[in-house]
Amino acid sequence: MRHWKSSALALAAAVSAIPNYAALDECPGYVASDVTTSDTGLTARLSLAGDACNVYGDDLQDLILEVTYETANRLHVKIQDEGNEVYQVAESVFPRPSDTIPSEESNLRFDYTEDPFSFTVSRADTDEVLFDTSGTALVFESQYVRLRTNLPLDPNLYGLGEHSDPFRLRTNNYLRTLWNQDSYGIPTDANLYGAQPVYIEHRATGSHGVFLLNSNGMDVIINRTSSGDQFLEYNTLGGVLDFWFMAGPSPVEVTQQYSEVAGLPVFPPYWGLGFHQCRYGYRDTFDTAEAIYNYSRADIPVETFWNDIDYMDRRRVFTNDPDRFPMEQMRQVVDYLHEHDQHYIVMVDPAVAYTDYPPANRGMESDIFLKRSNGSEWLGVVWAGVSVFPDWFSGGITEYWNNEFALFFNAEDGVDIDGLWIDMNEPSNFPCFFPCDDPWSAAVGYPPTPRPIRTPPRQLPGWPCEFQPPGTDCDASAKRSESEKRTPTISVEEQRAAVLPKRQDSGEWKGLEDRDLLYPEYAIRNRAAYRTEWNAAQGGLSNKTVNTNIGNADGTFQYDTHNMYGTMMSRASYDALLARRPGLRPLIISRSSFPSSQKYSGHWLGDNLSNWDHYRKSIRTMLAFTSIYQNAMTGSDTCGFGGDTTEQLCARWAALGAFNPFYRNHNSYNSRSQEFYRWESVAQSARNAIRIRYRLLDYLYTAMYKASTDGTPPLYPMMYLYTDDRATWSLDLQFFYGPGLLVAPVTQQDSTTVDVYLPNDVFYDWYTHQPICGTGATRRYTGQNTTMIPLLIRSGVIMPLREQSAYTTTELRTRDFELLIPLRADGTARGELYLDDGESFDTAFSLITFDYSNGELVIEGEFGYEIDPRITTITVLRSSCASSDVDGNSERRISVDISLNEASTTRFD
Ligand SMILES: *[C@@H]1O[C@H](CO)[C@@H](O)[C@H](O)[C@H]1NC(C)=O
Ligand SMILES: *[C@@H]1O[C@H](CO)[C@@H](O)[C@H](O)[C@H]1NC(C)=O
Numbered sequence: 001m002r003h004w005k006s007s008a009l010a011l012a013a014a015v016s017a018i019p020n021y022a023a024l025d026e027c028p029g030y031v032a033s034d035v036t037t038s039d040t041g042l043t044a045r046l047s048l049a050g051d052a053c054n055v056y057g058d059d060l061q062d063l064i065l066e067v068t069y070e071t072a073n074r075l076h077v078k079i080q081d082e083g084n085e086v087y088q089v090a091e092s093v094f095p096r097p098s099d100t101i102p103s104e105e106s107n108l109r110f111d112y113t114e115d116p117f118s119f120t121v122s123r124a125d126t127d128e129v130l131f132d133t134s135g136t137a138l139v140f141e142s143q144y145v146r147l148r149t150n151l152p153l154d155p156n157l158y159g160l161g162e163h164s165d166p167f168r169l170r171t172n173n174y175l176r177t178l179w180n181q182d183s184y185g186i187p188t189d190a191n192l193y194g195a196q197p198v199y200i201e202h203r204a205t206g207s208h209g210v211f212l213l214n215s216n217g218m219d220v221i222i223n224r225t226s227s228g229d230q231f232l233e234y235n236t237l238g239g240v241l242d243f244w245f246m247a248g249p250s251p252v253e254v255t256q257q258y259s260e261v262a263g264l265p266v267f268p269p270y271w272g273l274g275f276h277q278c279r280y281g282y283r284d285t286f287d288t289a290e291a292i293y294n295y296s297r298a299d300i301p302v303e304t305f306w307n308d309i310d311y312m313d314r315r316r317v318f319t320n321d322p323d324r325f326p327m328e329q330m331r332q333v334v335d336y337l338h339e340h341d342q343h344y345i346v347m348v349d350p351a352v353a354y355t356d357y358p359p360a361n362r363g364m365e366s367d368i369f370l371k372r373s374n375g376s377e378w379l380g381v382v383w384a385g386v387s388v389f390p391d392w393f394s395g396g397i398t399e400y401w402n403n404e405f406a407l408f409f410n411a412e413d414g415v416d417i418d419g420l421w422i423d424m425n426e427p428s429n430f431p432c433f434f435p436c437d438d439p440w441s442a443a444v445g446y447p448p449t450p451r452p453i454r455t456p457p458r459q460l461p462g463w464p465c466e467f468q469p470p471g472t473d474c475d476a477s478a479k480r481s482e483s484e485k486r487t488p489t490i491s492v493e494e495q496r497a498a499v500l501p502k503r504q505d506s507g508e509w510k511g512l513e514d515r516d517l518l519y520p521e522y523a524i525r526n527r528a529a530y531r532t533e534w535n536a537a538q539g540g541l542s543n544k545t546v547n548t549n550i551g552n553a554d555g556t557f558q559y560d561t562h563n564m565y566g567t568m569m570s571r572a573s574y575d576a577l578l579a580r581r582p583g584l585r586p587l588i589i590s591r592s593s594f595p596s597s598q599k600y601s602g603h604w605l606g607d608n609l610s611n612w613d614h615y616r617k618s619i620r621t622m623l624a625f626t627s628i629y630q631n632a633m634t635g636s637d638t639c640g641f642g643g644d645t646t647e648q649l650c651a652r653w654a655a656l657g658a659f660n661p662f663y664r665n666h667n668s669y670n671s672r673s674q675e676f677y678r679w680e681s682v683a684q685s686a687r688n689a690i691r692i693r694y695r696l697l698d699y700l701y702t703a704m705y706k707a708s709t710d711g712t713p714p715l716y717p718m719m720y721l722y723t724d725d726r727a728t729w730s731l732d733l734q735f736f737y738g739p740g741l742l743v744a745p746v747t748q749q750d751s752t753t754v755d756v757y758l759p760n761d762v763f764y765d766w767y768t769h770q771p772i773c774g775t776g777a778t779r780r781y782t783g784q785n786t787t788m789i790p791l792l793i794r795s796g797v798i799m800p801l802r803e804q805s806a807y808t809t810t811e812l813r814t815r816d817f818e819l820l821i822p823l824r825a826d827g828t829a830r831g832e833l834y835l836d837d838g839e840s841f842d843t844a845f846s847l848i849t850f851d852y853s854n855g856e857l858v859i860e861g862e863f864g865y866e867i868d869p870r871i872t873t874i875t876v877l878r879s880s881c882a883s884s885d886v887d888g889n890s891e892r893r894i895s896v897d898i899s900l901n902e903a904s905t906t907r908f909d
């Protein structure tokens with residue numbers, strides 16, 4: 001079946017994890033025929049143009065090309081097998097858009113050459129070629145697909161995550177592997193937790209985007225040929241070539257156009273934008289309670305408290321440790337938080353302990369775990385020891401998952417969580433020597449031995465008796481009455497009734513038969529395997545995850561669907577949260593991601609380390625998620641996860657983290673404690689930064705709302721707003737938080753200085769309101785101690801600020817507004833404010849625009865959500881950058897009393 005020499009060549013290639021170009025050069029490519037053109041696109045047959053080369057599998061004889069002009073700025077190009085059997089991402093997981101337009105209305109143009117087949121995508125108005133496959137033959141084999149595009153030398157490319165590499169990608173000798181992986185330490189040049197096969201290319205003539213919907217493992221290589229020609233090349237382990245080209249022409253438009261295909265980010269509840277505290281290693285409820293108490297004593301706002309897997313009984317999902325986190329005490333912690341307008345979140349992992357306990361037993365009964373071909377559950381090893389893994393394709397999974405959530409997270413007698421954290425969903429499987437037939441020996445040490453139980457530590461004023469040392473005369477009334485419960489609860493029967501019937505997939509797209517689903521001959525550079533000598537016995541693809549030859553209930557295999565495992569868990573968990581609190585927008589943070597996961601969950605950047613390099617890297621990875629992959633609710637583990645942080649690093653990160661959409665302090669089990677109150681300078685830095693974040697919370701909320709409605713990024717890399725300024729194209733240590741606030745943290749250890757690049761524009765210092773005239777040069781900020789973070793206001797963007805910060809977002813929502821109006825050189829500014837109840841779907845809302853020019857403020861828009869807070873201060877900032885008619889007095893504060901419930905025009909003389 002295989003070419004005799006191919007195995008040897010493939011093995012040689014696999015060692016270096018680079019395609020065997022000498023062998024691929026022999027491939028015949030395809031020839032196009034039967035071309036049928038319509039108003040909205042074309043179809044053609046592609047036939048193998050010569051003898052099969054069978055380099056990494058069998059060449060497919062006949063392919064179908066389908067080109068659809070979907071919108072003026074979006075072109076769909078799909079190449080698949082004629083038999084319609086090759087694996088494709090199921091419509092039920094990733095619904096495709098069905099738009100079409102007449103081809104002549106498109107800003108993009110598709111052209112092709114028949115023999116050998118190749119195609120180009122160009123801009124219709126200028127003929128500029130954006131994508132051009134003519135350099136090499138298309139290779140479409142049973143277990144390997146190769147497509148290469150020529151590019152201009154040293155292109156500006158962004159995306160292709162998840163990675164921790166620079167925001168602007170390297171263009172020479174660069175290989176990006178997309179294969180979801182539990183990647184402790186988030187090293188550069190490695191595949192991390194998610195797969196995001198989309199990139200933006202920026203040229204002086206504009207930006208465009210390319211999205212390949214393909215969930216197979218792949219290497220994307222960006223390199224030059226020996227003759228110096230630049231290319232980008234997809235090497236996938238299967239699937240079809242399902243491309244969308246987005247015309248932009250601005251980077252913001254590219255990502256908005258991408259959101260029309262991949263989906264819009266979830267709109268988090270208002271409280272979700274508050275500060276979150278978590279750690280792996282709160283050993284019991286007392287520890288948790290004490291940390292909550294210590295935050296309030298230190299007067300550092302904490303909106304949401306989290307517990308990691310510590311709360312579980314022997315690390316089993318949907319259980320609590322009866323000694324360390326007894327249910328009654330957990331409920332008291334949650335009640336306490338709720339009474340104080342705070343929130344609670346815990347972690348849930350996908351793997352279920354393979355042992356006699358109800359969640360496992362119910363799963364077995366419902367037949368929802370992944371199985372071997374012989375019908376037995378596939379066993380791996382995760383925190384709880386030997387474990388089984390939910391099959392998100394199984395018919396009963398929604399009912400099972402909803403039911404487990406309804407039971408364990410029941411507001412009446414369970415853990416009444418407000419949001420959810422899902423982890424280990426690549427899925428992660430601890431090393432078990434392949435083929436993992438003896439998981440028990442690999443599970444030695446899991447679950448780990450828990451720490452000793454403590455007695456109540458010391459008096460915590462305001463907490464229920466249970467949290468006080470024995471003998472304390474505490475106030476039992478601190479317990480809240482049953483009638484105060486705020487959460488609507490629904491019965492399990494109602495849950496079940498609410499479950500939507502699972503859509504049946506057709507028999508197509510399930511994947512070719514007779515493939516080697518464990519050891520494909522092309523070896524992607526999977527981090528878990530490539531460090532060692534390539535060896536079939538080591539299971540390169542399956543290393544540290546579920547075996548890739550395991551089938552799903554719909555007839556597909558993990559080989560093809562692995563990269564979507566976490567996304568499918570996000571979706572199931574979203575449904576489960578919705579079922580237990582109908583009508584409220586769920587907050588979920590997930591480690592693994594794939595295009596469309598943003599519709600259900602946000603993302604934290606995984607297990608980085610507490611060091612300066614990771615502090616810097618957190619910015620670029622966050623920018624890629626928020627501004628390219630449409631994952632608006634993203635942030636890093638503030639102060640770092642693994643290893644011991646330092647006072648200086650934590651103080652800096654407390655401030656930087658305040659400008660991540662998702663702001664959470666989290667660290668590891670054995671690491672030094674890093675709650676912000678542990679050091680005075682860190683507490684100071686956190687208080688300052690949280691105060692600023694909270695005053696700006698409605699501005700962020702408005703940005704998140706916009707992201708969820710039209711894909712506008714909530715954060716902007718510099719090049720998104722100053723696209724014509726070449727100096728911005730590679731910047732990834734400073735960024736815009738919303739459209740108007742430039743964040744420029746100090747990024748070096750032991751430094752109090754940062755050089756900020758300021759494009760040619762008018763800015764104002766956030767703290768002093770002094771105008772700063774950007775000239776396309778670097779400006780040095782000195783004397784920035786660890787409690788300070790340079791912030792600049794971009795002229796022209798009106799920011800609604802709360803007059804004061806607050807301890808919780810509930811309290812914050814009662815504060816009046818100040819309108820900060822930083823004028824452009826021409827004396828104008830504009831802004832927006834979105835308001836609603838902060839957590840409901842389909843609720844009354846206001847979407848207000850502010851327009852300032854010639855001394856007149858016009859407030860217009862929709863006013864559906866009525867609020868008491870009013871605008872009580874207007875602060876107008878005026879610059880002298882462009883004109884000399886402004887004197888030193890460039891700031892004007894005016895007391896006003898303007899309603900946010902109606903349109904108005906106010907004149908300031
Ligand atoms: C890039 O090309 C060079 C020269 O052809 C080659 O040596 C190198 O291995 C290639 N790198 C990758 C990642 O393909
Ligand atoms: C809370 O603060 C007290 C007093 O500083 C300290 O002894 C205790 O360890 C702290 N506990 C936690 C969980 O932060």
Ligand SMILES: *[C@@H]1O[C@H](CO)[C@@H](O)[C@H](O)[C@H]1NC(C)=O
Nearest residue numbers: 372373374375376377436437
């Ligand atoms: C299926 O295979 C596994 C691994 O070899 C084995 O442990 C299990 O007992 C088998 N199940 C059946 C039903 O034969």
Ligand SMILES: *[C@@H]1O[C@H](CO)[C@@H](O)[C@H](O)[C@H]1NC(C)=O
Nearest residue numbers: 432433434528529538539543
């Ligand atoms: C997984 O990869 C690691 C190297 O990253 C290697 O040490 C280990 O032997 C591999 N295990 C299996 C089961 O392939």
Ligand SMILES: *[C@@H]1O[C@H](CO)[C@@H](O)[C@H](O)[C@H]1NC(C)=O
Nearest residue numbers: 680681684784785786787788
């Ligand atoms: C940092 O500087 C500010 C302003 O000068 C000062 O108030 C603060 O105490 C300093 N903090 C530290 C930790 O040095």
Ligand SMILES: CC(=O)N[C@H]1CO[C@H](CO)[C@@H](O)[C@@H]1O
Nearest residue numbers: 184185186187609611613614
């Ligand atoms: C475990 C791990 O990958 N650690 C890496 C964390 O990051 C530092 C600095 O980037 C690397 O040197 C470590 O190897």
